[in-house]
Amino acid sequence: MRFYTDRVTSRTGGAVDISYLFTAGIFVQIALLFYVLGLLVRNELLLRGLLLIGTMFYILYYYFVSDVPLWDAIFASAMIGLANVIMILVILREKSTLGMSDDMLALYGTFTTLNPGQFRKIMRHADWITAPEDLPICTRGVRSDYLYLVSKGQVILRDDGRNVAVGSGNFIGEISFLLDCPATADVIAMQGTELVRWDRQKLMSLMHKSVRLSNAIGALFNADIARKLSVSWPKDQAHRE
Numbered sequence: 001m002r003f004y005t006d007r008v009t010s011r012t013g014g015a016v017d018i019s020y021l022f023t024a025g026i027f028v029q030i031a032l033l034f035y036v037l038g039l040l041v042r043n044e045l046l047l048r049g050l051l052l053i054g055t056m057f058y059i060l061y062y063y064f065v066s067d068v069p070l071w072d073a074i075f076a077s078a079m080i081g082l083a084n085v086i087m088i089l090v091i092l093r094e095k096s097t098l099g100m101s102d103d104m105l106a107l108y109g110t111f112t113t114l115n116p117g118q119f120r121k122i123m124r125h126a127d128w129i130t131a132p133e134d135l136p137i138c139t140r141g142v143r144s145d146y147l148y149l150v151s152k153g154q155v156i157l158r159d160d161g162r163n164v165a166v167g168s169g170n171f172i173g174e175i176s177f178l179l180d181c182p183a184t185a186d187v188i189a190m191q192g193t194e195l196v197r198w199d200r201q202k203l204m205s206l207m208h209k210s211v212r213l214s215n216a217i218g219a220l221f222n223a224d225i226a227r228k229l230s231v232s233w234p235k236d237q238a239h240r241e
């Protein structure tokens, strides 16, 4: 396929000369259109998609604009396009649960405020443990090194001489994690209970590195505490001064 290399824009006898549409120059105008559209949207995936289409039209322009394709420019544009494709794949993976095992998918249901990418990130720093016997995991008044999620089985919460069973899908230790204080209750994981465990320091440093992740985890623990509050009753206590 050949394109005219000269740009013809004159008007003849009042009629618009459309020969420009059949020159290589039209590709650069289409590329510009996609770049401008891309820069006008906020959605990162759409922005990158539009820029990628724009880059393809630039490559067509460099190929057809002269008798010999402009290989240097084509290479440079191809590299820009490749970097864009890599980031589009990274974003798609962050948004998708594709490749997650059944256990991970079941667990992900608890992490309602995290996207799949954020969930994968914090799970890379988690251990899966099974209580070999009844195992104390939080002691009232003592700072714990770990934060837990009950994934199977149950833990017993001891508070004011009462024992309450708490089942799967509940975080344990999130109050002291959010408030940076000692544990507010004794908690014992029953023999055979499966827990997902995070080192608090590591989780905290992950949160310091990403404001979005920090907000998502904060929202998750707030929702967990609100849910627990909705089924509990305040303790009788003296008024605060």
Ligand SMILES: Nc1ncnc2c1ncn2[C@@H]1O[C@@H]2COP(=O)(O)O[C@H]2[C@H]1O
Binding pocket: 138, 157, 166, 171, 172, 173, 174, 175, 176, 177, 182, 183, 184, 185, 186, 187, 228, 232
């Ligand atoms: N009323 C409650 N209902 C459910 N879980 C609780 C309740 N009180 C305390 N816990 C859990 O027990 C944990 C003890 O350590 P934290 O105070 O860090 O976080 C606490 C909660 O995860």
